[in-house]
């Protein structure tokens with residue numbers, strides 16, 4: 001067989017890990033990215049990465065990390081991969097440490113660990129306030145060493161457009177757009193990995209980088225890859241407002257004593273700092289006295305939506321609440337939250353030491369993504385460490401890893417678990433692709449040129465049609481409208497009437513998307529063209545997410561429909577007949593809904609079916625009880 | 628239009644075209660930064676003469692000054708445009724591409740040579756593979772970590788290169804950012820094993836001798852990376868290396 005060829009699309013943590021593993025295994029890798037990989041969205045993560053090192057005498061354990069991850073995801077995550085990820089996490093962060101990542105240290109010079117949301121133990125390794133950037137740089141440098149050695153060829157400023165599938169439906173390469181000279185080319189590959197990140201832009205604006213459109217996953221989906229659990233998206237309660245991006249104000253603000261409030265008088269026009277104490281409504285403290293301002297993400301997000309949209313008490317009548325730290329001393333705030341508050345000052349132009357900050361929930365993370373499989377290790381009950389089944393999508397020869405896949409986080413992800421899953425899944429997917437290559441009978445060199453020519457032609461024609469059209473719709477306008485629908489109806493609270501409206505709106509946008517015309521007709525570095533295509537693909541993926549949300553009539557993790565909430569009977573406990581009846585309902589609901597929703601593309605829209613979840617590590621036997 | 632945001636943008640259709648100025652006015656809204664305003668103009672690309680034109684080309688990703696993509700000259704200063712708040716800027720806001728790198732189009736430039744230089748100076752910690760070696764990495768004191776952390780925040784944005792008088796088309800000077808990266812990797816317990824390789828790269832033509840010590844680089848770095856400190860430190864390290872090489876001959 002001719003020398004085997006590998007394509008990796010995406011150079012965030014997921015794609016770089018996969019590339020590194022493949023290069024180490026002796027393969028030559030073509031690494032595609034829309035821009036220099038060092039600028040990938042992974043660099044935005046601030047908080048940290050989870051791994052049980054148990055350095056604080058808390059008797060933290062890997063079992064506990066597994067339990068927290070499974071329960072955090074409301075049991076919707078396949079458990080064998082979760083188990084193996086948690087087991088391998090300590091070795092993974094030590095490898096990052098060996099790469100020279102500047103992790104924060106204890107006085108003894110070992111990696112320090114801090115507390116993060118949703119867990120009891122200090123389990124999160126961090127590098128100042130820029131953990132994501134530091135991890136990304138660490139792995140980027142390792143890949144650069146292989147680039148220097150000739151194993152890795154970077155194709156930066158190339159945008160993946162489509163898969164090249166042979167007549168058996170096997171993935172044999174990709175078509176990509178050179179975003180400088182605007183030419184489409186195809187690249188032969190024996191195996192293709194997608195590591196193209198999250199899809200926050202479908203909500204218009206999010207905490208994610210502005211390139212996180214999900215378009216690449218949408219393209220694979222439209223060519224037959226199954227998309228799983230699309231309805232599950234995490235909304236962070238406290239993000240800044242912004243024209244371009246909703247910048248994250250870390251949970252640490254509330255952890256350090258930040259209070260959330262709105263003026264008691266609707267439409268109060270005074271500045272926040274001028275509103276006297278007795279005219280402030282600390283709704284989280286009033287509604288949830290036990291947790292108050294540190295209520296979990298989903299509870300806080302829903303409360304904020306209730307107070308603004310249902311009660312009309314948002315600041316200046318808008319979707320805004322105050323996150324207030326002004327009662328804390330400047331010295332305290334500088335020491336504990338300096339970096340975050342500087343960011344608020346920079347981007348809002350308002351001093352958060354003397355003014356309450358203006359925030360609102362924002363789309364933050366896509367738990368759903370391309371469906372990928374795993375190979376269960378019968379001996380350990382975990383995932384087999386090396387197998388071509390791991391991270392394989394439903395399209396033969398196509399793998400996916402990082403935020404664009406659906407694995408590990410179930411219905412909700414724990415803080416600091418996704419830098420872990422992006423890295424770990426990249427490593428596993430790289431090894432899996434290498435295993436696939438070993439078994440591959442017939443390589444892409446046997447695929448006739450005509451297959452590649454046809455795909456190139458098809459993509460070039462789409463571009464030409466876009467360039468030729470005049471007087472049509474504006475891509476950015478459609479994008480805003482998609483975002484408005486998603487923000488309104490596919491947000492922290494959902495109901496079926498609203499979701500139906502969203503689906504109708506999306507159907508209309510899809511239609512109008514076919515009429516987009518461009519303000520730039522040029523053939524050099526034309527940024528309007530890829531953007532128009534991304535917007536069309538976002539509409540397609542938005543439809544999948546909305547449809548899956550419409551169909552899932554229950555509350556699970558981040559997906560909340562009040563109509564279907566199973567309420568724990570107040571003051572009743574196990575043994576009480578009311579509680580037992582509730583437990584029965586809970587079991588019946590799991591019977592119906594503890595399943596992955598799996599969307600398949602058809603010309604008429606997504607077809608959704610339900611696949612079982614592998615709960616073999618920790619089967620759900622009784623409901624969670626936080627009382 | 629009542630209150631407006633007024634831009635004067637230096638445009639260039641391609642690497643070999645002539646540059647020209649184009650002005651845009653858009654409705655004022657509070658809390659715009661330069662990139663969010665460019666996003667508005669992408670949707671409404673109408674210049675002050677009322678012509679609908681091709682939207683301005685630029686680069687940006689993170690919108691929070693960590694990815695390094697959006698470097699340009701904002702009112703003459705090299706900086707991250709996403710962190711340049713309109714309310715803080717004098718109008719018309721003048722946007723120009725960085726001048727030390729080949730122009731792709733409008734405000735987008737080609738910074739590939741910075742990344743190539745990272746290969747040249749071997750800016751990484753060599754590993755025997757990314758597998759778990761079942762042994763932790765060497766310990767690093769909090770003080771050393773703190774210094775390394777400062778260097779490790781370099782986002783290869785190019786602002787320092789723009790400000791450096793020695794870095795230009797007709798010179799092979801490697802540029803200030805690379806000194807920070809060599810200092811970073813030389814200071815790592817195992818990265819330091821390969822110190823000599825990096826120092827030799829800096830002793831080659833275009834290396835550290837090219838620095839005229841003007842200190843402009845440090846002043847513009849959005850991450851406050853102490854580049855002049857790195858240059859001083861590497862000056863010493865290269866001298867020691869030079870002596871060592873002599874003795875080894």
Ligand SMILES: Cc1cc2nc3c(=O)[nH]c(=O)nc-3n(C[C@H](O)[C@H](O)[C@H](O)COP(=O)(O)OP(=O)(O)OC[C@H]3O[C@@H](n4cnc5c(N)ncnc54)[C@H](O)[C@@H]3O)c2cc1C
Pocket residue numbers: 009010011012013014015032033034035037040041042043044045046047048049050131132158159160161195196197198207208209212215216248364365401402403404415416417418419420422
């Ligand atoms: C503000 C913020 C803070 C966060 N903080 C944390 C944290 O503290 N801890 C934690 O665990 N997680 C955190 N996360 C989540 C975490 O950062 C991401 O889930 C993770 O970095 C995703 O990595 P990735 O490799 O999958 O994708 P990315 O880093 O997004 O990389 C995607 C890559 O794909 C490429 N690409 C995409 N489409 C195409 C295409 N069509 N053609 C070519 N290339 C393409 C891009 O160029 C890029 O290189 C945070 C997220 C946000 C938004």
Ligand code: SF4
Pocket residue numbers: 790791792793794802803837838839840841842843844845854855858
């Ligand atoms: S100190 Fe050296 S590197 Fe920095 S600006 Fe001056 S000449 Fe350039």
Ligand code: SF4
Pocket residue numbers: 780781782783784785786787788803804807847848849850851852854
């Ligand atoms: S040293 Fe500073 S200015 Fe220079 S590239 Fe790095 S971050 Fe940018």
Ligand code: FES
Pocket residue numbers: 686687688689690691692693694695696697698707708709710
């Ligand atoms: S867009 Fe990332 S630094 Fe400005």
